[in-house]
Amino acid sequence: MTSANDYPSTLETSQASNHNVLFTTPTGVSEGSTITITFASSFDTSSMTEDDIDITDDGVDLTTASDCLGSEQASVSIASDTVTIAICAGDGGAITATSVIGVEIGTNATSSGTGVNQVTNPASAGAYFVSIRGTFGDSGSIILPIGGDDSIGVTATVPSSGGGGGGGETDPIPADVDSTAPVISSIVVSSITVSSADISWTTDEAGVSTVEYWPTGSTTTSTVARSGYYTSHAISLSGLSEGTEYSFTVTSVDSSGNSSTSSTQTFTTLDETDPVISDIDVVDVTSTSARVTWTTNESADSTVSYGLSDSYDLSESDGTFEISHSVLLSDLSPGTLYHFQVLSTDASLNQAFSSDQTFTTDSDDAPGNVSSLSIEEGDGQLILSWVNPTDGDLVGTRILQCLGGYPTGPTDTACSIVSTSLGTSLTQTGLTNGTTYYYGVFAYDEAGQFASGALVLGTPQASEEEVPSDGTDGEDRDGSTDPETETGTPTEDPEEETDDTPPSDSAVSCGDDVCSETESSESCPEDCGETDEPTSLGAEEGDLSDADLIYLVADESITLETTRSGVVEVLPTSTLRIAIPESAISDGVRTIVLTVGSDTYLMRLDDALALFLADLTIPNVQTILQVSVLVTYESGVTDSVSSYLHVVTPGYVYQVIDGEEADVSTATVTLFENVGGKLTVWDGSPWSQFNPTAVASDASFGWYVPNGTYQVSASAEGFDSAVSAELAVRNSIVNPRILLALIKEEDEGVIVEEPSTETPPGEVAEEPTDVASTLLETLFDALPTDVARQTLETIRGLPGVEKTAEISTPVLAISAGVSVIVLSVAFDFLPLLQYFFTAPVLFFWRRRRKGYGIVYNAISKAPVDLAVVRLFQVRPEDEATGAHGRLVKSRVTDKGGRYFFLVPPGTYRIQVTKPGFQFPSDYLKEEKTDGPYLDVYHGETVEVTSEGVVVTANIPVDPSQAEKYQAPKAIQQRAFLRKLQHGVALTGVIASIVFAIIRPNGFSILMVAVQVAMYFVARRLVKPQRPISWGIVYDKDTARPLSRVVARIFEPKYNKLLETQVTDSKGRYAFILGPNQYYATFQKEGFKQTQIDPIDYSAEEEPKGFTDEVTLEAEARSINGET
Structure with missing residues (x-):
């Protein structure tokens, strides 16, 4: 703009002021354009309204309103220290070029309304800007020097007057010296172009004008000066660079040499060049x-x-x-x-x-194949079941039924279409027994594209009655042994389960010396043996080789390479494409059948890719799958090749609770790639993968990546973040295990609980007894004094006894430490130790009230000993995110499963951990009461609204179905460890007493106390409670007790396995069962399984023993060794 000034009514700090802004526009203001006047943020314009602002065009007022809905020529608004004036369309308010525009702000506005409010000046002295902008095209800035007062200093020289009379002349009075610098104001930058700009300002006295300017950030400056003394200054800058910000200062020097320089200002030349x-x-x-x-x-x-x-x-x-x-x-x-x-x-x-x-865009891929396709054979019927692929545009599955062979594709006219719906199972009835039916299951999408197809066959069979054999198993009536049995040739068991057999998924089979279908050398080496990783089989016949097999993952963007062992490693549950180049297959192909593990697929030809391919989902099990491809030509000639897939363990984010690993299913993992020695977040989008990503519900994760160097970080609410070691990936898989540690309680301001000394209301405590000292006193009192003294002197006099005692005392200390380690690893020593320190009331005295909660077995109703019960305080943000909350207290249950918490008002959640049990209970997840147990707790929040409340919820836990708790071998190992630990503890007590007598000193006496303590701890942990009576398993024929019989107790409603025992050398077993219904099975190799059903204890009020006498009948075998 040509010129711009602001004439405030006052420049004093913090004073209310009117403003009269005048500027000349070289371009004019058209209808629909806006003018904005922005005050520095230190001005206070919050009280201003439309009535406080007027606008003039060459002195003529324009009519104004708050909007353009009426006939007003301009709309006025003010917000955030900016006055916005819009020229309304069609109301004749347009302003022509070179007009002087005036804007009155404050009580001086009297045209379209009466102004009553003013702008308040900044509280601090200084130079402040008022800038003029808008869509009308011009711009400029005005500087207001706020500060001091409004007074103006004046200096003058006054000549002396005549003295009268003779009128003689006198000497003039000397004038005051001018030492005040000019005051600079109203700095305006106008007429900005791509290479020039005009700078103007005013001073309160005449002075010489100078502008110093430079590109912002540069140290090279230029200066332009104007000779002569002026109060209105204007200097033009030229030769500037386009689109560049410049900094400048203006200087004025009066005739007395007083100089004033402004603060640094900036402007930017116009950029009129388009980007390239x-x-x-x-x-x-x-x-x-x-x-x-x-x-x-x-x-x-x-x-x-x-x-x-x-x-x-x-x-x-x-x-x-x-x-x-x-x-x-x-x-x-x-x-x-x-x-x-x-x-x-x-x-x-x-x-x-x-x-x-x-x-x-790429053509839509055909859907993946169904997985886990299986068939169940029945009398005149076949039942197919499968899992559908995860494609979002999946519409249905076309199922073809064929006779004489598998279908060649989804349009094979020799087969019948039996289903096209989107289901996961199909039942075919009215079939002919003994006839083999071949099925192809082809998933298809909205575009009508079919998967290559999954294949399965089945033969309906009439149910057969089992005919009892009159022979004995592997033995003739004369007692001779079947030679085939003697040489170890296995015989086949019937495939169908009898009514006596418990559900296959209700008992854990690993460790029972039987390698079942669900087991492998990797998942259960105890039963199946440990085998070396197989190498690729390679070509079997014809011209194909394993090099022709292509394995594609990550939306076919990564090709997996064979490891040095000759196998291809894959992640569980991932999608895999197996392909063979069309060029590797001869002409005249009829079918190509791919078998992966127990699943069979057709391979289809993709003309665009020139590949025969099949898409499949890797099963969620860590195993090794054999891959076989059979090519059948129209001529009947076949070609085949084999290889192996190794399903590796996925990555896992976990925590350690009471010595056991537990999922951290709320974790988020982030993959970093090492690029040039610098870690950067890996971009997973080109590989159709997310990063960062949340772990699965079982805390597993994994990525397929190009080979390189990576690291993974994991984080979760309530845990410290952790980073994996550097991973040198050579198999395109990232799958580390990452341990997260809970944030320490003191870091979160959590109450750190001291060992509890509280006694619940109404409890009477008994005095504790010193068991160890009583035992020693009894031992020494029982010895005849004279005999003991003589024997002691004789022993001490033996050569080497003193030296032996000197050496053995530290050995006893070491043995005590080893006992602690064994008890910690194999038994519940750590919970017992925690129990001792956190609940001494429960440890030493028996409860005489019912003011406690009980942790109990959800099925047998028996109390659970040494379970760790934790109390978390839950905040609103914890409830929103599903986090546990802050740990505030913990208890360990006693033999009666009892615990309690005395808490202040708040919201809480309880968590229970005990090896061999699962919390919360699935068995009782819908129950509010369970017989004598009221207020059954399932993990919900607990509201405490008053002081001194005791939390005593009854908490059911389900027996774990995991192999390590139910496998017969594991049970036998724990029984052996119990006996061994009890013997070691007792030996330690005796040895420590003997050596304390031989060489009495402080350390040996301490060892006696330690060994006695370890003995009672071992009795508490490892010695099983002796039942009132035993059940015994006999041989039906010989009436002799049978050892190593696997006895199992089941709950019949959900077929839950409650407990597994193995009979001892006397054939004994004993189960403690609470009020419920059960059934029991007894198994031993070479004998028929026996089942006792029902076992009804539902009328019992307290747990009682199940100790029936059971007989097992030896399996009968024919002369040929067949059952």
């Missing part, structure tokens, strides 16, 4: 998305307009100013040609467009 677009590319193209990239020679934003034609009806934008641009287009249609154009706009609103560009 180059290197346009389309990357990461999939069936539904594509990424458009390009570069510009200056920072600019990013916009991609796209559509099915060059009319571009869609767009995606990124407002970030950058040189390298990347915009992701999503929700695209598969196999479609798209037109697009890129647009970049710089900060000066200069725009650049590209020419029309095109790209084509």
